[in-house]
Amino acid sequence: MESKIVEFTNLLRKSGVRVSVAEAIDAFTAVDELSFEDRELFKIALRASMIKRGDEIPTYNELFDLFWSGFYDNLREQFGEMAGEMGENGIDLEQLMKQLAEMMSQMDGDMDLGELAKALLTQNLNELENMIREAAEQAGTQRIENMLQVGFFSRRTMEGLGAEGATEELEGLAQRLEDAGLSPEQVAQLRELIGKLMETLRKVVRNFTERELQTQNHDYMEKFRREMLTEKSFYHLTEEEIARMREVVTRLAQRIKNVLSIRRKRLKHGKLDLHQTLRRNMARGGIPFEVIYKQRRKDRPKLVILCDVSSSVANVSRFMLQFMYSLQEAFTKMHSYVFVSELGDVTPLFKERDVNVAIENALDGGDVINVYTRSNFGHAFHDFWKNHLSAIDNRTTVLILGDARNNYNDPKAWCLRDIHNKAKNVVWLNPESPSAWGFGDSVMDRYLPYCDVVEECRNLRQLAKVVDQIVL
Amino acid sequence: MFESVDHVVSQLEKQGYICDKRIGTVVFLANKLGKPVLVEGPAGVGKTELAKVVSAALGRELIRLQCYEGLDEAKALYEWEYSKQLLYTQILKDKVAETIQGATNLRDAAEKIGAEDSVFFSERFIVPRPLMQAITSEEPVLLLIDEVDKSDPEFEAFLLEVLSDFQVTVPEIGTIRAKSQPLVFLTSNDAREMSDALKRRCLHLWIDYPNEELECRILNTKVPGIDERLADEVVTVMHRIRDLDLKKTPSISETLDWARALLALNAGELEDELVNDTLSVILKYEGDVQKAQGELSKLLEKKSAEAAAEKPQPAPAAAAKKGILH
Known part of the structure; x- marks a missing residue:
């Protein structure tokens, strides 16, 4: 059992869940206090001691099923299916079993059925599960590496189980029952049952081997890592994930807000706070043992956001806008513009409407710009330079989001240079990876010199990191 | 003491707290293993209430430490009672004079006072705050550290010593070990991610809205x-x-x-x-x-x-x- 828990811990680690040694030990002791019989308790106990973050729970649940209970469920399913098939062929399994039991008790002691044969005949799934696990371990299934070996290890597991012997024993049983006077019809049914049982056994063993392959397979684990929303690329999101992502963004923003209030307070000391000092030192007769300073608060930055909303980066823009507007209190002023080719001011949109509605409006152009043209960063920057440069002063952070794919238009980098000269800093978030910058129609390399911070931003974790840098 | 998970659930129900097996299991394990529990979940699902009913079910005294921004050791652990120390020196002036009698110079006098300073830095002059109370209590208590996410990261780091070894260190006196091990509940609204070090020392319980x-x-x-x-x-x-x-x-x-x-x-x-x-x-x-x-x-x-x-x-x-x- 303990080795299984260790294995499970490794599995969790491979899937990107951090489990420390201390936590694994906790899991051991916790499991010791409970019985294994109740799978639900077992699951809760492991979870309480190893999983400490809400976003890891889905991964845990999936892995737990894969590792602990999935196989049993499969076993039940397969045998259920078998019973169903028999039923279709006009055989009432229950009645057959009853009759068999009756016959066998009459022939008492005569039967030398091996354990496997017994477990199969009585369909004792718990017993079967244990036997298969044991046989698989002896067959070395845990060393499986690829699909091609599934057949081999399944065969070896079957051998280890003694499946052939069990078939013979069951055949023998049928023969003897026939001799003892079982009706030919029922003997035929019994033979069919035996055949089906062996077939199902082969199926479940194969299934077990495949599961083992999955748990060993690193690529498969990678999938879990990617599934975690914070790591998931904005490019590939389903509708449902967008909805879930929205919640995650809100939580993340809330967290940054909290840290913000704490960290900002810890800024340098200000002037002596006479009032507080006297109050605090009353107990010492007014002698100022403890000196208290007024805390100077850091100025909140102003923010100007320029968002590319062309279809290629719309999702990234969506979450960044949501993120920034959830953090509104962290900024004194916030202006947002969207562009594809022409530039549109969507600041009023956000004032009038609920954030989520406003974002959806902004993304489809918000009645201010045409989103069905081709991206032209140069034109958008020039437009901003001409009409909105006054929105920027030396306390403003300019946040630009886009892939800088300019469709071979004039990049007009000098506009960005002027913006850069006026602003406190310019931050560019690019959803493409740095190796693609400057290739093809990307003009990122032309803009690079005028940005203070340039970050690749493709998932929530990266976004959170950048935002953290901006607001603090 | 709880006997089994079902026992926990029924005991809590007697106190008017209806919960499922998940909560029961974690409470049972915490009690059995002597591990702190970090309870997280949305506001108002009964995190604080859980600690209260567990203390009632176990018949333990509940000591509550409400966390907030700027909570420091002095308010959570102990504080030297300066005014009491001052008062004592005033009253004991004669004794002080006696102690330094025969001292020929300032250095001697300081030495003599110094030899006695443990009188002034003893447990007599300590005002115990919730954490200290929980640890020095003769009877095992239940310590509730409420809304731990509202506290500063520094405070969290300082909690680690208390949670893992159940001891606190007072520089002037030394390390004070727990006479009886308290059962600790920490609650958090997930406003701030708690540090891994803290999480590692706790069992984790996520309470969600009930079905x-x-x-x-x-x-x-x-x-x-x-x-x-x-x-x-x-x-x-x-x-x-x-x-x-x-x-x-x-x-x-x-x-x-x-x-x-x-x-x-x-x-x-x-x-x-x-x-x-x-x-x-x-x-x-x-x-x-x-x-x-x-x-x-x-x-x-x-x-x-x-x-x-x-x-x-x-x-x-x-x-x-x-x-x-x-």
């Missing part, structure tokens, strides 16, 4: 005298509201408040007008109220339509009236 059946049971226990049908309706409506995208999602405590309000108004069942009037009990933002109103009127309409289908007689009568008017 409808559980919430019904909670409602019936906590608000005695409520009509069962009304309780069902209230819970259904609450679950519907929680599915909406709201600024502040109402919690169990709001369900209870609402049920009590309805009871006070002698309501037998939910009606459109009644719901609109009392919606402010569960929703705290105007925007939320508007959103919920739209959704709820749909729900109630459907309900009344169903009711009308059940007893179709009044409907034709109303239609007939209309006919006369025209």
Whole structure:
């Protein structure tokens, strides 16, 4: 059992869940206090001691099923299916079993059925599960590496189980029952049952081997890592994930807000706070043992956001806008513009409407710009330079989001240079990876010199990191 | 002491706290292994309440430390009682003079005073704060560190010593070990991610909104005298509201408040007008109220339509009236 828990811990680690040694030990002791019989308790106990973050729970649940209970469920399913098939062929399994039991008790002691044969005949799934696990371990299934070996290890597991012997024993049983006077019809049914049982056994063993392959397979684990929303690329999101992502963004923003209030307070000391000092030192007769300073608060930055909303980066823009507007209190002023080719001011949109509605409006152009043209960063920057440069002063952070794919238009980098000269800093978030910058129609390399911070931003974790840098 | 998970659940139920096996298991393990529990979940699902009922069920004293921004060691652990020390020196002036008698110079006098300074830095002059109280108590207690996410990261780091070894270090005195090991509950609203070091030392319990059946049971226990049908309706409506995208999602405590309000108004069942009037009990933002109103009127309409289908007689009568008017 303990080795299984260790294995499970490794599995969790491979899937990107951090489990420390201390936590694994906790899991051991916790499991010791409970019985294994109740799978639900077992699951809760492991979870309480190893999983400490809400976003890891889905991964845990999936892995737990894969590792602990999935196989049993499969076993039940397969045998259920078998019973169903028999039923279709006009055989009432229950009645057959009853009759068999009756016959066998009459022939008492005569039967030398091996354990496997017994477990199969009585369909004792718990017993079967244990036997298969044991046989698989002896067959070395845990060393499986690829699909091609599934057949081999399944065969070896079957051998280890003694499946052939069990078939013979069951055949023998049928023969003897026939001799003892079982009706030919029922003997035929019994033979069919035996055949089906062996077939199902082969199926479940194969299934077990495949599961083992999955748990060993690193690529498969990678999938879990990617599934975690914070790591998931904005490019590939389903509708449902967008909805879930929205919640995650809100939580993340809330967290940054909290840290913000704490960290900002810890800024340098200000002037002596006479009032507080006297109050605090009353107990010492007014002698100022403890000196208290007024805390100077850091100025909140102003923010100007320029968002590319062309279809290629719309999702990234969506979450960044949501993120920034959830953090509104962290900024004194916030202006947002969207562009594809022409530039549109969507600041009023956000004032009038609920954030989520406003974002959806902004993304489809918000009645201010045409989103069905081709991206032209140069034109958008020039437009901003001409009409909105006054929105920027030396306390403003300019946040630009886009892939800088300019469709071979004039990049007009000098506009960005002027913006850069006026602003406190310019931050560019690019959803493409740095190796693609400057290739093809990307003009990122032309803009690079005028940005203070340039970050690749493709998932929530990266976004959170950048935002953290901006607001603090 | 709890004997099994089911025992925990039934004991908590006796205290009026209805919970599922998940909570029961974690409480059982915490008690058995002597590990702190970090309870997380949305506001108002009964995190603090859990600690209270566990202390009641175990018959342990509850010591509560409410965390807030700027909470420091002096308020959480101990403080030197400066004024008392001062008072003692004043009263014991003669004794002090006696001690330094025979000292020929300042250095000697200082040495002599120095030899006695443990008198002034002893447990006598310490004001114990919740953490110290929990550790020095003769009887095992239950320590509740509430809203630990509101505290500063520094404080969290300092908690580690207390949580893992159940000891505190006072520089002037030395290390004070726990006489009896307290059972520790930490609650957090997930406003801030707790550090891995802290999480590692705790069992983790995530309490979410209960399912409808559980919430019904909670409602019936906590608000005695409520009509069962009304309780069902209230819970259904609450679950519907929680599915909406709201600024502040109402919690169990709001369900209870609402049920009590309805009871006070002698309501037998939910009606459109009644719901609109009392919606402010569960929703705290105007925007939320508007959103919920739209959704709820749909729900109630459907309900009344169903009711009308059940007893179709009044409907034709109303239609007939209309006919006369025209």
